[in-house]
Amino acid sequence: MSDETQDVIRLVERYSAPNYAPLPVAVAAAEGAWVTDVEGRRYVDMLSSYSALNFGHRHPALVKAAKDQLDRLTLTSRAFHNDQVGPFLRDLAELCGKDMVLPMNSGAEGVETAIKTARKWGYDVKGVAPERAKIITCAGNFHGRTTTIVSFSTDPKARQGFGPLTPGFVTVPFGDADALAAAFDNDVVAFLVEPIQGEAGVIVPPDGYLRAARELCTENGALLVADEIQSGLGRAGYTFACEHEGVEPDVYILGKALGGGITPLSAVVANTDVLGVLTPGTHGSTFGGNPLACAIGREVVRILQTGELQERSRKLGEHMLTTLRDASLPAVKEVRGRGLWAGVELVPDAVPARAHCERLLERGVLAKDTHETTIRLAPPLVISEEDLDWALERILGVLEEAR
Ligand SMILES: Cc1ncc(COP(=O)(O)O)c(C=O)c1O
Numbered sequence: 001m002s003d004e005t006q007d008v009i010r011l012v013e014r015y016s017a018p019n020y021a022p023l024p025v026a027v028a029a030a031e032g033a034w035v036t037d038v039e040g041r042r043y044v045d046m047l048s049s050y051s052a053l054n055f056g057h058r059h060p061a062l063v064k065a066a067k068d069q070l071d072r073l074t075l076t077s078r079a080f081h082n083d084q085v086g087p088f089l090r091d092l093a094e095l096c097g098k099d100m101v102l103p104m105n106s107g108a109e110g111v112e113t114a115i116k117t118a119r120k121w122g123y124d125v126k127g128v129a130p131e132r133a134k135i136i137t138c139a140g141n142f143h144g145r146t147t148t149i150v151s152f153s154t155d156p157k158a159r160q161g162f163g164p165l166t167p168g169f170v171t172v173p174f175g176d177a178d179a180l181a182a183a184f185d186n187d188v189v190a191f192l193v194e195p196i197q198g199e200a201g202v203i204v205p206p207d208g209y210l211r212a213a214r215e216l217c218t219e220n221g222a223l224l225v226a227d228e229i230q231s232g233l234g235r236a237g238y239t240f241a242c243e244h245e246g247v248e249p250d251v252y253i254l255g256k257a258l259g260g261g262i263t264p265l266s267a268v269v270a271n272t273d274v275l276g277v278l279t280p281g282t283h284g285s286t287f288g289g290n291p292l293a294c295a296i297g298r299e300v301v302r303i304l305q306t307g308e309l310q311e312r313s314r315k316l317g318e319h320m321l322t323t324l325r326d327a328s329l330p331a332v333k334e335v336r337g338r339g340l341w342a343g344v345e346l347v348p349d350a351v352p353a354r355a356h357c358e359r360l361l362e363r364g365v366l367a368k369d370t371h372e373t374t375i376r377l378a379p380p381l382v383i384s385e386e387d388l389d390w391a392l393e394r395i396l397g398v399l400e401e402a403r
Contacts (some may be wrong), residue, residue, distance in 0.1 A: 002022060002038075002039045002247070004026070004038040005024065005026045005037065005038055005039060008009070008026035008038060009024060009026065009098070011187050014073065017156075018284065018317060019064065019316055019403065023357060023358060023366070023368070024113030024358075024361070025037050025043070025349075025361055025362055026038045030045070030057035030058065031056075031057055031058055031381055031382045032056040032189070032380065032383070033045055033056055033057075033379055033382065033383040033384070033387050034056075034057075034387070035057065035275030035366065036248060038328050040185060041364070042364060043361070043364045043365060043366045043381065044364065044365050044366065044379070044383070044390060044391040045057070045366050045380060046352055046360075046365055046366055046367040046377045046378065046379045046391050046395075047366055047367055047377075047378055047381045048378050048379060049113065049256075049261065050230060050256065050368075050378070051163075051198070051230045051231075051233075051235045051256050051341075051378050052185070052256040052257055052261050053257070053258055053261040053380050054233055054234050054256075054257035054261075054309070054380060055220045055257065055260060055261060055300070055303060055309070055381065055382060056261070056281065056381075056382040056383070057261060057380070058261075058378035059117070059201060059260065059261070059303075060263070060302045061299055061302075061303065062157070062260035062262055062296055062299050062300065062303075063262070065260075065296050065298070065299040066262050066263070066292065066295065066296050068261075069084065069291060069292050069296070070292065071239075073243070073291045073292075074290065074291060074292045074293075075287070075290045075291065075292070076290070077286050077287075077290075078284060078288065078289055079089070079116055082290075082291040083291070084291040084292075084294035084295045084298070085103070085289040085291065085294045086259060086311060087290075087294075087298055088101075088103070088289075088294035088295070088297045088298040088301070089101040089103065089294075089301070089345075090318070091238040091298055091301040092254075092258075092267060092269060092297065092301050093269060095239065095301050095304060095305065096240075096252050096269040096270055097248065098269045098296055099270070099271045099272045099275070100269070100270065100271070100272055100275045100287075101266065101267050101268070101269050101275075101278070102268045102269075102275055102278070102287045102349070103265065103266070103267050103286060103289040103293070103294070103297075104266045104267065104268070104285050104288045105264040105265065105266060105285060105287050105293075106144070106266055107143075107148055107229040107230075107253070107266050108143070108144025108146045109143055109144075109146075109266055109269060109285060109288075110229065110253045110266030110268055111144050111146075111149055111192075111253055111256065112144075112148060112149065112251070112257050112267045113228075113252055113266075113283060114192070114225050114227075114253050114268050115148060115149075115190075115192070115278065115280065116282075116283055117207065117251070117265070117268060117270070117274060117275060118133070118135060118189045118190035118192075118223050118225060118251070118274075119133045119135075119168075119189060120180070120277045120278065120282070120302065121189060121273075121396055122187075122189030122190075122374050123275050124186075124277045125273065126185070126189060126221055126222075126307070127303075128187050128189060129187075131188045132170060132313050133166055133187060134169070134170055134178075134187045134188045134189065135152075135168060135169050135170070135189060135190045135191070135192055136168070136169075136170050136171075136172055136180065136183050136184070136188055136190070136191045136192070136222075137152040137169050137171055137172075137192050137193075137219060138171070138172060138173070138174035138192075138197070139154045139171050139172070139173050139174055140154060140174050140196070140197055140200035140203065141174070141192075141193075141194060141197065141200070142155075142194070142197070142198060142199030142200065143192065143194075143227055144235070145164070146157070147152070147162060147166060148166040150162055150165070151165035151166040151167075151169060151193055152166075152169035152171065153172060153221055156183035157181065158356045158364060160315070170183050170188075170304070174193075174197055174200070174205060175203070175205040175206050175209050176209075177209055177212035177213070177216070179259070180212070180213060181212075181216055182215060182337055184220040185294070185402050187223045188220060188268050189222055189223060189224070190217075190222055190223040190224070190225045190251075191213055191216070191217055191222060191224055191225065192212060192225045192227060193210075193226060193227065194226075194227045194228075194230070194231060195210055195223075195226055195227075195228065195231050195240070195241035195244070195247075196230075196231045196236055196239075196243050196338060197381070198230035198231065198341075198376075199370055200370075200371070200384070201336070201343040201370050201371055201373075201374035201376065202336050202337050202341055202342060202374070203336060203378055204336055204337065204338055208245070208317055209245075210242055210244075210245040210247045211246070212245055213247075213249045214248075215320045215373075217250070219393060222307040222344050223249075223250040223251055223264065224247075224249040224250050225249060225250065225251040225253065226240070226241075226249035226251065226252055226253065227253045228241060228242070228252055228253060228254055229253055229254060229255040229256050229266065230239050230256060230318070232252070232257075233254065233258060233304060233340075233379070234257070234258070234304060234309045234310045234313050234339070234381050235257070235259040235313065235339055235340065235341050236313070236338040236341055236379065237310060237313045237317055237338055237339030237340070238254065238310050238314075238339070239304055239310055240308075241338065241339075243266060244338065245325045249270060250270060250271070251269070251270040251274060252267075252269040252270070253267075253268055253397050254266060254267045254268075254269065255267070255301065258297055258300055259293060259296060259297065259300075260299065260300045262296050263292060263296055264287075264293070265292045265293040265294075265296065274378035275328075278316045283346065284321070289363050291329060299392075302388065307402075309340075309381045309382070312340075312381055312382075313339040313340040313381045314339055316340050316381075316383065316388055317337065317338065317340040317342075317351045317387060319381075319385070319388070320337075320342060320377070320392065321335060321337050321342055323392050323396075324342060324344060324392070324395070324396075327396050327400075329396070329399045330347070331346055331348060331350040331351075331400075331402035331403075332344055332346060332347070332399060333343070333345045333347045333348075333373075337377075340378065340379055340381055340383075341376075341377070341378050342376070342377040342378075343355055343370070343374045343375070343376050343377075344374065344375040344376075344395075344399070345373055345374045346373050346374070346375070346402070348373065350373075350402050351402045352369070353369030353370070353371075353373055353374055353375045354372070354374070356369070356375055356398055356399070356402065357369050357375060359401075360394060360395065360397045360398055363394040363397070363398065364394065365394050365395060368391075375395075379391065400401060
């Protein structure tokens with residue numbers, strides 16, 4: 001490691017709250033699927049900032065939209081209208097096939113917004129008795145880091161030391177439709193689910209699970225709330241991962257790639273009977289719907305409207321998953337995924353996933369471990385087949401040496 005990298009790391013370690021353990025690389029520039037560190041070394045980005053960079057680093061149309069907007073207007077707050085928010089909300093609502101949108105900033109804020117909306121809908125529309133609303137969530141979920149969201153995390157690290165926790169959540173195993181059916185009662189206002197669990201290690205539910213969830217929510221008068229923050233916007237091969245089962249949730253939560261890898265932008269998208277329960281003063285955010293984010297978000301929607309990147313995600317994703325599976329490596333227990341998104345789970349006695357990622361770093365590939373045993377791969381959807389193969393060759397090489 002050079003002095004430049006060490007200087008960056010030393011400064012961060014001195015002044016940053018110790019809530020992250022980054023890999024020892026200091027990125028200074030990036031374009032498309034490639035990043036360059038402070039030493040001038042280049043790497044293929046096989047993480048895409050957890051899918052926030054679905055369109056690659058500094059996508060020209062997104063950078064242009066941002067620059068044009070920076071020269072005109074950046075922030076109004078929602079105290080006033082601005083000329084960017086309406087077109088963005090309309091275009092996003094149309095992309096989702098829904099009536100309306102509530103724009104926020106981070107993904108966690110989007111999830112919080114959906115929880116508040118579902119509870120309010122439960123009291124105002126479903127007629128649940130005050131303070132009784134319940135939301136069903138899944139074991140292994142990851143929906144963000146706020147106090148309420150960690151209250152229904154099943155990861156002890158996320159919860160412990162942060163109580164008192166928020167009540168009103170019920171946990172069921174992910175992928176088990178019978179357990180889900182048994183969890184409903186009249187107080188349940190929503191089932192909150194990641195169509196594919198990302199942080200848990202790219203866990204794809206059994207076929208028919210999302211369809212069963214859709215039917216159960218309809219039968220029980222509860223909202224199906226799909227957290228597509230990581231799985232959506234092309235990552236899993238379609239605009240929404242729910243499309244794999246032809247399922248339309250009542251509520252989409254979007255984030256990450258919605259901001260084009262430039263700015264935080266999240267949104268809750270639903271029909272008027274759901275989002276219409278909110279009234280002025282019940283929810284909001286100073287930066288939610290800011291003109292800069294909306295100008296970028298509108299360009300993101302425009303990119304997705306053609307369907308080209310979704311198709312590319314399916315095609316290159318098939319290639320990536322097949323390549324990883326066909327190698328039948330002894331260190332690999334399972335390769336899961338959909339679209340250009342894979343979780344490579346290692347056998348229990350293999351070198352830890354983190355050590356694999358450190359070796360990949362030395363060979364010019366950025367990837368990230370999750371839960372000690374899984375390497376997750378999510379390259380930008382704009383990656384060329386050649387660059388993907390370059391990265392896969394190195395990944396297979398590191399996996400081969402693992403045992
Ligand atoms: C499915 C899902 N929901 C919510 C979040 C939280 O998003 P943010 O980190 O922007 O708050 C994440 C982040 O990884 C996520 O993967």
